[in-house]
Amino acid sequence: MRCLIVDDEPLAHAVLSDYIRKVPFLELVGATTSPIDALTYVQRGEVDLVFLDIQMPELTGMQFLKLVERAVDNHTCRVILTTAYSSYALEGYEHNVVDYLLKPVSFERFYKAVQKLYSPAQSAVSVSSSISENGQHTQTESAPKDFIFIKTEYRLQRISLSDILYCEGLKDYVSIYTVTERILALQTMKSLEEKLPSIQFVRVHKSYIVALNRIESIERNRIYINQPGHAQAVVPIGETYRDAFYRLIEE
Numbered sequence: 001m002r003c004l005i006v007d008d009e010p011l012a013h014a015v016l017s018d019y020i021r022k023v024p025f026l027e028l029v030g031a032t033t034s035p036i037d038a039l040t041y042v043q044r045g046e047v048d049l050v051f052l053d054i055q056m057p058e059l060t061g062m063q064f065l066k067l068v069e070r071a072v073d074n075h076t077c078r079v080i081l082t083t084a085y086s087s088y089a090l091e092g093y094e095h096n097v098v099d100y101l102l103k104p105v106s107f108e109r110f111y112k113a114v115q116k117l118y119s120p121a122q123s124a125v126s127v128s129s130s131i132s133e134n135g136q137h138t139q140t141e142s143a144p145k146d147f148i149f150i151k152t153e154y155r156l157q158r159i160s161l162s163d164i165l166y167c168e169g170l171k172d173y174v175s176i177y178t179v180t181e182r183i184l185a186l187q188t189m190k191s192l193e194e195k196l197p198s199i200q201f202v203r204v205h206k207s208y209i210v211a212l213n214r215i216e217s218i219e220r221n222r223i224y225i226n227q228p229g230h231a232q233a234v235v236p237i238g239e240t241y242r243d244a245f246y247r248l249i250e251e
Contacts (some may be wrong), residue, residue: 001025001026001027001048001049001114001117002027002029002046002047002048002049003020003026003027003028003029003047003048003049003050003051004029004030004031004032004038004041004042004046004047004049004050004051005017005020005028005030005031005032005050005051006031006032006033006034006035006038006050006051006052006053006056006064007031007033007051007052007053007056007082008033008053008055008056009053012053012082012103013031015104015105016031016051016082016105016110017031019105019107019110019111021194022107022193022194022198023111023114023198024197024198025114025118026049026114029041029046029047030046030047033056035056035063035064038050038052038064039064039067039068042068042077045077047077048077048078049077049078049079049080049098049114049117050068050077050078050079050080051080051082052064052065052079052080052081052082053081053082053083054081054083055083055084065079065097078097078098078117079097079098080097080098080099080100080101080113080114081097081099081100081101082101082103082105083100083101083102083103084102084103098113098116098117099112099113099116101113106243106244106247107198107244108244108247108248108251111198111199112251146160146161146162147159147160147161148161148195148196150176150183150185150187150192151185151186151187152183152184152185152186153184153186157183159176159178159183161196161197161200161211163178163179163180164176164177164178164196164201164211164214165177165178165179165210165211165214165225165227165233166208166209166210166211166214166225166233166235167189167192167208167209167210168207168208169188169189169206169207169208170207172186172187172188173185173186173187174187174188174189174192176192177227177233179227179228180228189203189206189207189209192209193209196209200212200213202245202248203241204223204235204236204237204238204241204245205235205236205237205238205241206238206240208235208236208238210223210225210235214226216232218237218249221236221237221242222234222235222236222237223235223236223237
C-alpha cells in the first residue's frame with residue numbers, strides 16, 4: 001500500500017517513516033506538512049493510505065477527511081488518524097477511518113492498525129518480471145521470499161530466515177547466529193533490521209535483534225535462546241525497547 005504522512009511535526013514524520021519502512025506491505029510515497037498538498041496526492045490517486053494528524057494549519061484533520069470523502073471513493077484511499085488528542089476519536093470513526101493512534105505511537109500499535117488493511121493474497125507479494133504472449137514486459141506476483149542475502153567479506157551469502165536465532169551488532173558489522181553457524185555481515189544493525197520482516201524479528205536492544213519463534217524463555221529482562229550444540233544464548237532487553245517488547249509478547 002502506498003502511504004502518505006500528513007503532519008506538521010518533524011518528529012512524527014521521522015517516526016512514521018521509520019515504521020513504514022519496517023513493514024513489507026507498506027511503501028512511503030510522500031510526507032508533507034500541508035493538508036492542501038496531501039489532498040492533491042489523494043485526488044491524483046497516488047496514495048492508498050494516509051497517516052493524518054488532526055491539529056494542523058490550513059486545514060484540520062477533520063476538514064481534510066470531509067474533503068477526501070467528496071474527492072474520491074473512500075474505499076480507494078483509507079485514513080489512519082495520528083494525534084495527541086483522544087477527544088476526536090468518535091468523530092474520526094464517523095468518517096470511516098481505519099484506526100486512531102494516540103501519540104507517542106509505538107511500533108506495535110502502529111502495526112496492529114495497518115494489519116487491518118493487510119490482505120495476504122494481495123499485499124504480501126514480491127514482484128518478478130516475465131514476458132507476455134505479445135512480447136511485452138509484465139509483472140507477476142509470487143510468494144514473499146523466506147531468505148535474505150547478506151554481504152560478507154568475500155561474497156553475498158544466502159540465509160534462510162527460519163535458520164536465524166538472533167543478531168548482534170558490532171559497530172559496522174553484524175554477527176548473525178543461525179542454527180548451524182555464526183556469520184559476520186558487512187552492514188549495520190539498522191540496515192539489517194530493515195531487511196528482516198517485522199512480524200518475525202524484533203529489535204530488543206541497540207545491539208540485538210531476535211527471532212520471535214526462537215525465544216525459549218524470558219527472565220529478569222533477559223531473553224534465553226537455545227543454540228543447537230552450544231550453550232544457551234542470553235540476550236539483554238534494552239531499557240529503550242523494553243516496554244514495546246513486553247507489549248508485543250503480551251499481544
